[in-house]
Amino acid sequence: SSFPGDKGQNTYLGNPGGLVLHFQEDKTLYHMGDTDIFSDMALINELHEPKIGIVPIGDRFTMGGAVAALACRRFFQFETVIPSHFGTFPIIDQTADKFVAGLEGSGVKVALPEIGGTISL
Template sequence: MKIQWLGHSAFHIETAKAKILIDPFFTGNPSFREEGRKDAAAGLTHILLTHGHGDHVGDTIALARETGATVVANADLAAWLGSKGVSALEMGNTGGTIHLDGFSTTFVNALHSSAQITEDGVSHALGSANGLVLHFDDEPTLYHMGDTDIFSDMALIQELHQPEIGLVPIGDRFTMGGAVAALACQRYFKFGTVLPCHYGSFGIIDQTPDLFIAGMDGAKTKVEAPAVAALLTL
């Protein structure tokens, strides 16, 4: 499995059977390198969304039109995207699993909100915020937590799915901060590798992963905090 962090909560995941973008927030993302857009879109098969905020839906509509990639999202968000012209959609909801070519996606809880204010100034609720657990045919199980605080039912996610790779929000203010995120990883999970995200983009959230890395000190879990667009093979 090849993984690239593309800034904020956006990730590119490549396996033998799929090329996946999760929360592809490119336009307006201060951390994203625009020259990387072509590579991120090349051969794209799926776009997975944790929730409906603009810094996670991001460039989904444009990318779906350009590439024909299938978009996976909660039912309310998927219906809204359909109204915007996205045609290849797979919709689910909390607790449900969608089986795709080479992998499956399970929607799990996240403690957050999910809405967008459209051009007419109206706020539209776009379903529940979720984390996404990806089970692959021949690759490690991956859990993108989405935007969330710590919650004790993370223990059930570990029991049910046993994720080996964690993509963990650490930026504070809108999600758990680094110290709490480290507590969540150590108390509830047995990750082999974790990658922090949702930091370093906007000035009002934490700019470095230092608190998270310090909180993970002594843990058996390997912490990877790559530069934006650096390629990891896990």
């Protein structure tokens, strides 16, 4: 996570924190939490091989859509990703457009649930 400073610079607020969930039928989900891209994402992929990712894309307190797509392409072999932490208040990105564009041609399915909706994985 980060916090915007007085002069517009981001002040980073600590280590990235995420959550890996292992489910029956060999499905593993990685919820990235509030984070930016970091190289140990490769280690998370190597150890847990998540096939589903919940990825922050708001671009103010987390990575933005383009960088989030880069993280997904470079460090993971996700089958499905769910963008998060966007469109909730004015100072963060309002759409997932940059994220979706960054994953075009990768074979990764982007699941965009409606607000208050559900999806099946």
